[in-house]
Amino acid sequence: MLAPLRAGLTYRRAVHLLLGAVLLLPYLALGVLFASALGQGGADPVSLGLLMVLAVGAAVGVALVPGVRALEITAARALLGAEVPEPDPATEDAWPARRRAAAWLLVNMAVGGVAGLLVFFVLPSTVGLLLAPWLTMSPLPSGWAVAWAPFVALALPVLLLHAVSAGGAVLARLAPRLLGPSEAERLVVELDRVRAAERRMAERNRLARELHDSVGHALTVTTLQAGAAARVLDSDPAFVARALEAIAEAGRTALDELDHVLALLRDGATEDTRSPQPDLGDLDGLLEGTRSAGVVVTARVRGDVSAVPAVVSREAFRIVQEGVTNALRHAGRVPVQVRVDVGADRLELELTNPLGPAAPRAGRGGRGLAGMRERVGVLGGELTAGPEADGWRVAVRLPLGGPQ
Numbered sequence: 001m002l003a004p005l006r007a008g009l010t011y012r013r014a015v016h017l018l019l020g021a022v023l024l025l026p027y028l029a030l031g032v033l034f035a036s037a038l039g040q041g042g043a044d045p046v047s048l049g050l051l052m053v054l055a056v057g058a059a060v061g062v063a064l065v066p067g068v069r070a071l072e073i074t075a076a077r078a079l080l081g082a083e084v085p086e087p088d089p090a091t092e093d094a095w096p097a098r099r100r101a102a103a104w105l106l107v108n109m110a111v112g113g114v115a116g117l118l119v120f121f122v123l124p125s126t127v128g129l130l131l132a133p134w135l136t137m138s139p140l141p142s143g144w145a146v147a148w149a150p151f152v153a154l155a156l157p158v159l160l161l162h163a164v165s166a167g168g169a170v171l172a173r174l175a176p177r178l179l180g181p182s183e184a185e186r187l188v189v190e191l192d193r194v195r196a197a198e199r200r201m202a203e204r205n206r207l208a209r210e211l212h213d214s215v216g217h218a219l220t221v222t223t224l225q226a227g228a229a230a231r232v233l234d235s236d237p238a239f240v241a242r243a244l245e246a247i248a249e250a251g252r253t254a255l256d257e258l259d260h261v262l263a264l265l266r267d268g269a270t271e272d273t274r275s276p277q278p279d280l281g282d283l284d285g286l287l288e289g290t291r292s293a294g295v296v297v298t299a300r301v302r303g304d305v306s307a308v309p310a311v312v313s314r315e316a317f318r319i320v321q322e323g324v325t326n327a328l329r330h331a332g333r334v335p336v337q338v339r340v341d342v343g344a345d346r347l348e349l350e351l352t353n354p355l356g357p358a359a360p361r362a363g364r365g366g367r368g369l370a371g372m373r374e375r376v377g378v379l380g381g382e383l384t385a386g387p388e389a390d391g392w393r394v395a396v397r398l399p400l401g402g403p404q
Helices: 008-040 045-064 068-080 095-131 149-179 183-231 237-265 280-291 310-331 367-378
Strands: 297-302 336-342 346-354 382-388 391-399
Touching: 008 068, 008 095, 008 149, 045 095, 068 095, 068 149, 095 149, 183 237, 183 310, 237 280, 280 297, 280 310, 280 336, 310 336, 310 346, 310 367, 310 391, 367 382, 367 391
Parallel strands: 297 336
Antiparallel strands: 336 346, 346 391, 382 391
């Protein structure tokens, strides 16, 4: 019974209810004014009706003003202890939200009005009952006949606080429904959350492809160069020197690529702050670095690669890079043929190599082949990969005008 007396939340809720009663006063005064004017019968009905329309419009308009909902949410959280979810910023001031905020204002004024009446009844009644045994207070008797009055006087404030606590609890439970996001707004927020998660997943997949294709290629070529240099360490020092230089260059390239990928992870990174990504214009450097490992790579390029859209050119470079890496990783130091054909509306890539002793079987491409399929799929292209005759063939067709 005494718990509401010790809880600070009870008194905060009492303040909220009394604020509702204060907000109700102008509306009551307006109603009394018009009732008085109608009761006198001397007012012009047309003028009175026009004033009533204006007054009602102003009274309703106050509840629909943008920003009222934000104030109501703040008050409900601070005074009622209500857990009101954050509304969707896109629909925070939409008309459905304003109407629910107006409904909350009406409920708050109604409950606050009842609380105000109880306060105006309980406070003087408490004082009167406390003084009843010693003073004559009609219609109560005096003396020992009202010895019970002080006990009732002490109980009334406790009951009032319980009523205030109950009314505040009802408003606290109602606040999330009227002030929080509606079902449609919650669906929008949830959809945005899912889309954000999808974007993060797509970004992680893109970073995985970047690391796999760029750094993986550099490590594969470096491994082949180091192995070849170890075999001729004593017999061909000049080749060893060239191999070590190529390994150093591959390491620097891998570090540059790693810096680019890490830049994508930094908060606030923009295209201006990221290092340029390689494209088909850098194809000669890619193939030359592979040849430095003792691998025979022949390339045939037809058309102007500089005319290929930047996004297609970058993805095409990564596809060729991964295709060459797969050939070296799975087939060993076998000859690789690369064909790049730039047409009017499409870009064709083809990589072929003989099957080595560790050549993969059809349908068992590793993460690299899956990464190529993802890149091709994003661009709306087509990819075929698998054994053909005595070799392995990867064929890619990419539209130059966007996904089709």
